[in-house]
Amino acid sequence: MKKKLIPYSIILMFLITFTVFYKSLKDTNIYTPETNINNDIPIFLADLLLLNENSTSTEIFELDKFYLLNIWASWCVPCRDEHPILMSLSKNNKLTIIGMNYKDNKKNAKSFLNKLGNPYEKIIVDKNGTISIEWGAFGVPETFIIYNNKIIKKYIGPLNQELQMEIQKTIK
Amino acid sequence: MKIFKVLIIIFLLLCFNNLSANENSERNEITKNLRCLVCQGQSVYDSDSDFANSMKILVDKKLSEGLSDKEIYNLFKEKYGYWILYDPGLNKNTYLLWLLPILIFLIGGAIIVKSFILKK
Numbered sequence: 001m002k003k004k005l006i007p008y009s010i011i012l013m014f015l016i017t018f019t020v021f022y023k024s025l026k027d028t029n030i031y032t033p034e035t036n037i038n039n040d041i042p043i044f045l046a047d048l049l050l051l052n053e054n055s056t057s058t059e060i061f062e063l064d065k066f067y068l069l070n071i072w073a074s075w076c077v078p079c080r081d082e083h084p085i086l087m088s089l090s091k092n093n094k095l096t097i098i099g100m101n102y103k104d105n106k107k108n109a110k111s112f113l114n115k116l117g118n119p120y121e122k123i124i125v126d127k128n129g130t131i132s133i134e135w136g137a138f139g140v141p142e143t144f145i146i147y148n149n150k151i152i153k154k155y156i157g158p159l160n161q162e163l164q165m166e167i168q169k170t171i172k
Numbered sequence: 173m174k175i176f177k178v179l180i181i182i183f184l185l186l187c188f189n190n191l192s193a194n195e196n197s198e199r200n201e202i203t204k205n206l207r208c209l210v211c212q213g214q215s216v217y218d219s220d221s222d223f224a225n226s227m228k229i230l231v232d233k234k235l236s237e238g239l240s241d242k243e244i245y246n247l248f249k250e251k252y253g254y255w256i257l258y259d260p261g262l263n264k265n266t267y268l269l270w271l272l273p274i275l276i277f278l279i280g281g282a283i284i285v286k287s288f289i290l291k292k
Contacts, residue, residue, distance in 0.1 A: 016272070128225075130230040
């Protein structure tokens with residue numbers, strides 16, 4: 001029995017090590033964040049761009065309505081690429097598009113909208129980036145779909161034709 | 173005597189210096205345990221990226237609102253998942269990490285007991 005214990009434990013150790021390494025071999029080492037989430041939207045008070053007033057999350061997001069929150073900045077190049085998609089989504093009257101201007105200069109943001117059009121109903125100003133962190137965002141551009149004060153979908157990076165179709169399907 | 177006075181002044185200055193350095197210690201402790209998600213292998217404390225800087229401001233804000241470090245960790249965990257913590261708790265992805273050392277310790281202990289103590 002004593003003689004057998006050592007080879008058995010060596011085999012067991014080997015098997016455990018093998019399983020651990022084999023399991024991690026197939027795992028991806030690039031972090032992929034969860035996109036199907038069901039978190040409540042954060043409560044915040046923020047200034048609004050274009051209007052000289054501030055607003056709270058409960059005033060902006062009403063129940064039983066679909067909202068799209070888009071985090072953008074005038075200095076962000078991919079935001080320019082996705083802008084036409086936001087413009088065409090804004091024509092859909094089932095969806096209200098809210099913008100979040102991330103770490104931007106007010107003057108630049110306004111000229112960005114004058115040049116490319118304004119798809120947003122309201123624009124929240126996130127001067128130091130803390131509101132977007134409260135939303136669980138990574139950077140710009142990023143898009144959230146909100147229904148009944150819950151984030152039902154999150155898109156990291158610029159929107160494209162494919163995602164536009166997906167959003168339109170979601171709000172049907 | 174003059175040198176003595178100067179030394180006392182230097183000593184006091186150093187004391188105040190220490191005070192101001194400790195002001196952010198709680199913030200630093202928390203941000204060292206938060207992973208900067210947009211950087212490779214850096215904590216929020218180490219990083220100077222846009223994301224990390226906003227995180228630092230938010231941690232400060234939450235601390236001033238009176239949240240404890242555990243509440244702050246939970247808040248970020250809820251928003252970004254376990255990946256944001258450098259010290260994750262026991263869950264379905266980390267059970268092997270937590271249990272393997274205990275398992276190895278038990279097996280090793282059993283071998284020692286078997287081969288040395290029971291032998292006598």
